[in-house]
Amino acid sequence: MKDGKLFSIGSVKAVKREDIPKNRSAIIRISSVALSLVFAGIVLLFFDLNPFTVFATIIEGSVGSASRVQQTIVKAIPLTIASLGILVAFKMKFWNIGGEGQIVMGALAASFVALNFGDAPRPVLLLLMAVASVVAGGIWALIPAAFKAKMGTNEVIFTLMMNYIAIKFVTYLQYGPWRDPNSKGFPKIPNFSENGLLPSLFGVHIGWVIALILTVAVYLFINYTKKGYEITVVGASIDTAGYAGMNIPSVIMTAMFISGGLCGLVGMIQASAIEKTLVYGISANYGFTAIITTWLARLNAAAVLFVCIAFAMLLQGASFIQLAMNVPAAVAGVVQGVILFFVLGSEFFIRYKVLFTRGKSGSSEGKEAR
């Protein structure tokens, strides 16, 4: 990527933009959303569905009634908190693909507390569960972080593989030592006591309050604290951070502990509020989906909240159209994919400009396509 050149195929090449005016990037983003809707519409036409009705039904299905709004919010909560966690790591250009595993380990630690100290008073128990989940998720993220900081291992592979270890370990517990002896052979861990369940506020469990508080907290942390600044600098340039005298391994480990800790908290919230016990599928892909939403939010904590709500609407609306309009699940998935493809793809055009060179390749003169 020397000289900002990304690739060059024949007479087409992509060059990094020096900087892009705000209105220009806004135009690219808006047109990408518009294009995504057009293409999704074409896909729908293929299946004999009226795209306008489908889009309207998606919105109706996600916010059209009180219970639908609640369901959308229930999906947005874990997505938002996990995205905030992923954001802290991504800000440092540490590609934490291990959100799933960190969620699972957080849920595991919270469940350990809930199952063993179920008689503790509710506020105490919930607080203990939350602390345990943050520590467990944090440690799970710290392992690859330590290897990266000390030995320069590749964190993408490392964090990804840690997911499977976590999930398989909980599967083992669920089918083995933690199985409820009263479950007639069903591989199920006992439910938490009443004290281990998160209370509800306005019809939705209080995870939504936690998500809002954390959004503000992470925003302030990244933008207004020394550690947050260090994380951003390490992400921008390790060399600069080194010259500035920062303790880079310490920054990496702190950031990853926070990243994993937030994901771990998602595990506690899902276990306590939704599952009421530990299941090996607790992460429900939120750790992976959060990567998309964090990226869409351009690593901005405030934007994360809105992107996650929008994404939750898309998830909720997609299952709604399956029912309301008899759209097969696969088609709903294709529509989601098309929209993501365009919106994420627009980032490319914001960061790079595509040049069509004439005649001999290598000529720096070219016509700008976009």
Next chain:
Amino acid sequence: MKKKFLIVLLIMVLAVSMAACGNGGNDDGGGAADDNGDVSAEPLTVGFIYIGAVNDGGYTQAQHAGTMAAKDYFGDQVNTIWLEGIDDTNKQAATDAAKQMIDQGAKVIVGTSFGFGEALNEMANSGEYDDITFLHFSGSYINDTNLGNYFGAMEEPRYLSGIIAGMQTKSNKLGYVAAYPYTEVQIGINAFALGAQSVNPDAEVKVVYINSWYDPAKEKEAAEALLSQGCDVITQHADTVGPQLAAAGEGKFAIGYNLDNSAVEGLEDAFLTAPVWNHDIFLIPTIQGIIDGTWTPESYYGTMADGYVDLAPLTKNVDADAAAKVDEIMSEIKAGEFPIFTGPIKDNEGNERVAEGKTLNRAEIWETDYLVEGVTSGE
């Protein structure tokens, strides 16, 4: 500064909007529930939660065939809706699916995978859904008012399919692609092994667990591993046609599960038969009972005699003597004269599990937590 203000503002808007929704949350789910109207004019909406796709060539397709048969039977009286591809490893996905369908007017929710039971049980007993009837396939949850379960004596056709496998194998090694080391699966493996051993004492069954009910790639992979170990008949307790195609690819025999796949392209010379479900045998009388208001929660256990479980028609690939043996035992099973689990039965560690002369009843069968002698398992 401007940015910060904007964020605070938006968060407040969000909080207020949530509060507003919260207050409206209890207004009877959108007003679709007018329960004192003309009963015959309003069709009963039945919602099905499926783990796979309705055309998965196996488990979910068999479930959906039952759904469609029931729909045809009731015509205008019943409206069926379904959600496919619902994750059964966490409670949220199933709860969500059920709520979506209730939102669409469903009065009956049928959860067709074991993993949906927790969610249905919680909803049925929450007090919020007392006007909804919940039916769960393959679990044991039940209450006094609105939650029942159903399953079948799959051990009967499994045993018969074992007879065929035992008679047709040359290597005496039978491969079994299995979902989880869980009671329902172990019952099936044991029945299959006992059937095979009843006609071929040397037959051994090799099991590979894939830790998923539905995973086309893993299922096929597991079957290939079994084939490479010398197994020449492959059967399965997993949802898709993958293992059967793997067997066909090696020129070996396949015994399916859930669906009669004899017509599937590529299986012409491999497919022997399959233990199958006929879900409409349960659904039709149950839905009729709900319409009539006579339904009460039950724990249904359909048998071959009922037609709820069955063995798919034997194909041309089944030897005549194997077919004759199956016929003989099948008529005894249907007459109720052939208990599948009759002692002595030893587990694969050599411990006696069922004493000589004893037979297991339904409850005892569902306490199975071992594999019988001659079965080896791995992941």
